[in-house]
Each structure stands twice: as C-alpha cells, then as structure tokens.
Amino acid sequence: AQSVTQLDSQVPVFEEAPVELRCNYSSSVSVYLFWYVQYPNQGLQLLLKYLSGSTLVESINGFEAEFNKSQTSFHLRKPSVHISDTAEYFCAVSPRRGNYQLIWGAGTKLIIKP
Amino acid sequence: ETGVTQSPTHLIKTRGQQVTLRCSSQSGHNTVSWYQQALGQGPQFIFQYYREEENGRGNFPPRFSGLQFPNYSSELNVNALELDDSALYLCASSLDSGETQYFGPGTRLLVL
Numbered sequence: 629a630q631s632v633t634q635l636d637s638q639v640p641v642f643e644e645a646p647v648e649l650r651c652n653y654s655s656s657v658s659v660y661l662f663w664y665v666q667y668p669n670q671g672l673q674l675l676l677k678y679l680s681g682s683t684l685v686e687s688i689n690g691f692e693a694e695f696n697k698s699q700t701s702f703h704l705r706k707p708s709v710h711i712s713d714t715a716e717y718f719c720a721v722s723p724r725r726g727n728y729q730l731i732w733g734a735g736t737k738l739i740i741k742p
Numbered sequence: 743e744t745g746v747t748q749s750p751t752h753l754i755k756t757r758g759q760q761v762t763l764r765c766s767s768q769s770g771h772n773t774v775s776w777y778q779q780a781l782g783q784g785p786q787f788i789f790q791y792y793r794e795e796e797n798g799r800g801n802f803p804p805r806f807s808g809l810q811f812p813n814y815s816s817e818l819n820v821n822a823l824e825l826d827d828s829a830l831y832l833c834a835s836s837l838d839s840g841e842t843q844y845f846g847p848g849t850r851l852l853v854l
Contacts, residue, residue: 632784670847671845671847671848672785672834672845674843718784720784726798727797727798728839729787729790729798730775730785730843732784732786
C-alpha cells in the first residue's frame, strides 16, 4: 500500500520569494511521483512527474522537484513565485505496475502575499 | 487534440436519488479513471476502465458503478445518494492504462 503526506496545509509566501512545498511518501513497491496543481474552481493539471532517470525534474513555469529515494521525498520548489502561482498543489504517487491508480496527499495551498 | 471533458459541471440532488456523470476522454486515450475529491481533501480513486472493462477499484461501495463505451467515453453512476457523496468528481484519461493521467474540470455534486 502507498500513502502520501504533504506536511503543510498552507504555505504563505511573499511575491518573488522562493518556496518549497514538502511531500513525503510511503510505499512497499517502486512508485512514480507526480505534482498536480489545482487553480480555484478548476480541475487538476499535471505540473511535473518523475518516472525514471534524472532525479531532478522541471516544469515549464519554473517549478522543479527532486526525487530523494533515501528520504522518500519529492519536494516541490520555485526560486521566485508570482501571484499567478496561487493555487492548491497536490503530490501523488502511483505503483509502477498495475493500473497506476494515483494515491494523493491532502494538498498544500500556496498563498502569495503581495 | 481534444482534452478531457465532463458533464454536467454542477449538479444538485437529494438524498436517496441516483445520478449519472459523464466523461469524454482525451483524443487517443482508451483508459478512464474516476476520483472523488471531498472539500479540503485530496482525490480518492473510485475505479478505472480500460477498453470497456473495469481495471481496478478503490474502497467505494457497490452503489458506485461505472461504464465505458466503445468510443472510450465513460459514465459514473451513484445510486441511493448520501449527504457524504457531496464532492467534486474528477475523470482522468490515459493511454493503455498508462502512468500519466490527464484530468477533466470535474463535476461538482451537492446532495441535500
């Protein structure tokens, strides 16, 4: 079985400041890792994913996440946030075999202060 | 390329009624997964359909049922609605039950 823990329910940060959203997971099998973003009153959009290869993955809008197998973590970072990054961010994992069902964290609300 | 679409966008039902939610998968995708997202929580996996067959089910009672059609669109049916069924229902599509799922905008169901 898998579980995902997002350590912060809300993260307030000033505009143009760096941010880190933390995600830890537990699994008895190898997993794929994902970050999805949910803007207010919208569905989920894939932000980035780790399937294999380089443990550092990047998105097109400046976010990056690093897979750390020893610490079972997949923290999301951005060096400088913008007001448009205000959203809820979900970390998810899926087993590498089977139907790849996603197991989700509870989400972290990123609040950008002007 | 057409993305995942869901209908209706919003729905209000009363306890005990039945509801059908619909999902059209992204062009070229043959797998549909359904998730329930209660307010303030992460999504929970309901079930997945791959080439018209159920391909995995989460911890939901049998009154949650589904269907996938030959064009790979899908329905989620919920019978005997309960107040706790109030949630955002998300549909995601993928190719060959693949690891990357793309989500629709969701259907927000309110049970009174």
